[in-house]
Amino acid sequence: MKQIIIDITEEGEVKIETRGFTGKSCVEESRFLKELLGKELARQLTAAYYQVDGKTCVKKHLPLCG
């Protein structure tokens, strides 16, 4: 299930977490919340962000020398 989870502390700090999205849709889907609430200070991407249609897209760099 696609969910957006917003934690708001008693100090007024806001953290937004998206779950169940793949690819960049999470950023698009939660954009309205960021625009509503203020400025994005930091963003941490997770593994699902790099998935395309449910398939993990990972670039591997193999050490060829040394």
Add this chain to the structure above:
Amino acid sequence: MSHVSKIELEINDLETLEAACASLGLQFVRNQKTYTWYGEYMGDTPLPEDFSANDLGKCDHAVRVPGATYEVGVVRKDGKYFLLWDFWRDGGLERALGPGAGKLKQAYAVERVKREARLKGYRVQQSKSVKGIRLVLSM
């Protein structure tokens, strides 16, 4: 999980701020042009960013807090609203609103998200968490 963002809260909607005040039992007074505070800037604490000592005590709207003798000033600047208030202990505001008026900011953020998310067709669940309030939006 896809990504996690930290947001610096900005107050940009007066109706939501008014609703947040009501949810905390505070009285929002539109067009009150001064707010009660110590009355003189002593220079012992930093001024809010982009404000001078001459700005203190003046506002566009005010918030009255039950049990507090001081009030919160709401000042409109560059399309945003800033909260000006004197946190001196005997004024009673910090006791009611928490450090930095955090409880008012929290109530504002909760109201803002709930209103807009429902307009966009999300289901909204609210619960208390260890650190504050959690809202879960789902389609």
